[in-house]
Amino acid sequence: MYRVRHSRNPDEEDPEEPPPEVDLHGRRPEDALRHLARELHGARLRRIGEVLVITGQGFGNALHKPILRGMVEKWLLGPDGARLGVVGFERTSRGGALLVRLAGSGAGG
Numbered sequence: 001m002y003r004v005r006h007s008r009n010p011d012e013e014d015p016e017e018p019p020p021e022v023d024l025h026g027r028r029p030e031d032a033l034r035h036l037a038r039e040l041h042g043a044r045l046r047r048i049g050e051v052l053v054i055t056g057q058g059f060g061n062a063l064h065k066p067i068l069r070g071m072v073e074k075w076l077l078g079p080d081g082a083r084l085g086v087v088g089f090e091r092t093s094r095g096g097a098l099l100v101r102l103a104g105s106g107a108g109g
Contacts, residue, residue, distance in 0.1 A: 019050040029071055040084040044102050057096040076100060
């Protein structure tokens with residue numbers, strides 16, 4: 001399950017380096033999932049515990065509804081996400097991104 005994450009206060013100091021980003025903007029759904037799988041696999045090999053997946057808020061399509069985010073969330077919760085070590089995620093950036101936690105790495109497990 002996921003939880004909604006509120007943006008951090010920019011005045012707070014965070015000694016940790018921000019997680020790497022995977023930007024899925026402008027990609028077709030099938031391409032977005034292939035790209036995400038490659039990036040999560042690479043992050044896991046580098047023992048990175050969190051990855052910020054940018055899906056956008058969904059206002060750029062004709063329906064003005066988030067299509068990509070829901071598809072990515074479902075994929076992360078399914079067998080492909082589990083195979084790549086996804087242990088959870090949370091929405092961030094006003095719903096335009098997902099902070100994905102990976103198993104067997106620093107912050108993810």
